[in-house]
Amino acid sequence: MDRDEALKHCITQTSVPGLPAPYRGKVREVYELDRDTLGIVVSDRISAFDHIMRQAIPYKGQILNQLSAFGFEKVDDLVDTHVLDVPHANVTIAKKCDPVPVEVVIRACLTGHAWRVYNAGERRLCGVSLPEGMAENQRFKEPILTPATKAEEGHDEDISEQEILEQEIVEEHVWREIREKAFRVFERGQQVAAEQGLILVDTKYEFGLHNGQVTLIDEVHTADSSRYFYADEYEQRLKAGKPQKQLSKEFLREWLMEHDFQGLEGQTLPDLPDDFRWEVFERYAELFEQLTGRQFEPTPVRNFDDTLKAIFTEYN
Known part of the structure; x- marks a missing residue:
């Protein structure tokens, strides 16, 4: 994969024509597809100390979404889960729950x-x-x-x-x-x-x-x-x-503490250098591969909003 291209094309925010704006959490964007179904997009945003970093991590959303799908599958005999489908590396279709x-x-x-x-x-x-x-x-x-x-x-x-x-x-x-x-x-x-x-x-x-x-x-x-x-x-x-x-994400918290940031009043959120952003991606990919036994293969994300519209149309 091309590092520079990946760093430039992170998914930080989405928009789907014809659907209301999603609820935006720290990482996930949640679209209401109908009264009982949600379309959950896992972005490349990353947070620590309850702050969202200004710079995103390449393919982080894909790794998280696929790791979570793996985790849900491993426990679905123990508990009901919200997962209905995982039609894209960044997307989960889920039951709407309270x-x-x-x-x-x-x-x-x-x-x-x-x-x-x-x-x-x-x-x-x-x-x-x-x-x-x-x-x-x-x-x-x-x-x-x-x-x-x-x-x-x-x-x-x-x-x-x-x-x-x-x-x-x-x-x-x-x-x-x-x-x-x-x-x-x-x-x-x-x-x-x-x-x-x-x-x-x-x-x-x-x-x-x-x-x-x-x-x-x-x-x-x-x-x-x-x-x-x-x-x-x-x-x-x-x-x-x-x-x-x-x-884990603890090493990001440690990096932030080394740069005098713990989310406290008066502290300035530092920017994440590209070398560190790529290191974070590699740590996430390492966990994916270590835990699943599979190599992480990124899915292209060009024209992602159009991809989302096509996916959500099937479930809307």
């Missing part, structure tokens, strides 16, 4: 946000007690659930399961089903990762209700929603106190 306003975060290791909280001296995270004497990236005895409320703008906020129920954010019987299915999906994700020499460290799930049924939506076990360590070096690096070799 989203549950809670992000379901499951963690197998003390890393990322959990480590930052722990390292600051806290020993409770989202109502979960954390044992003393843990090292960064150490496994928990069992995976823990650390939910967050979904914010339309700004940072998502940690919340405990007890608070979810007390504030009646989710009905108790619905939450119990979500909780059970999330742990089962996470266990399957760990199994799939282990078969490919990876450790699924933590992940974020989103759920919705479709005709009253708890349904897994958004994305599953992608580099945007999950963190993976390489299994073969994990124990050695942990004992030596070295950073883990990982596949």
